[in-house]
Amino acid sequence: MIWETVVGERDEDFNKVSTGGKDAILDQISPEHPLYDKIMRYYDSMAASVQNHSKLPSFFAKSTGKAQNIELEWDGEKMKFKNIGANETMQIMIEDGFTIHNGHPTFNKRYTDPFNAKEFAEQMIKHNYRDGWELPAMPK
Secondary structure: OHHHHHOOOEOOOOOEOOOOOOOOOHHHOOOOOOOHHHHHHHHHHHHHHHHHOOOOOOOOOOOOOOOOOOOOOEEOOOOEEOOOOOOOEEOOEEEEEEEEEOOEEEEEEEEOOOEEHHHHHHHHOOOOOOOOOOOOOOOO
């Protein structure tokens, strides 16, 4: 499947792409092979797992041409981000597991429950201010 991606037989969503009738990879596996059905079940299972294993934030995309470039805007006087909406939420991945059981890959990802992005950003800002430093008197 990696080679299918390299030679252009899979798109950005990992779907098969027509190459004009010739399949450079799957044509190498003969339907007469005694394990052909099993090989194809594993092949289909792995393809489905790759297609379904990742989630992208709403502002991302699988290709750079479709991705938005969002930069947080900072208001230094008010010590706040200016462009995080009051109702925007986010999640943090807390487990990124991958296992293979009987030849079948499994992607185990766990996320926190959604939480308010604006409140989270405000908690990340350090709010303990200093009046500055005082140097000792210079010797005479």
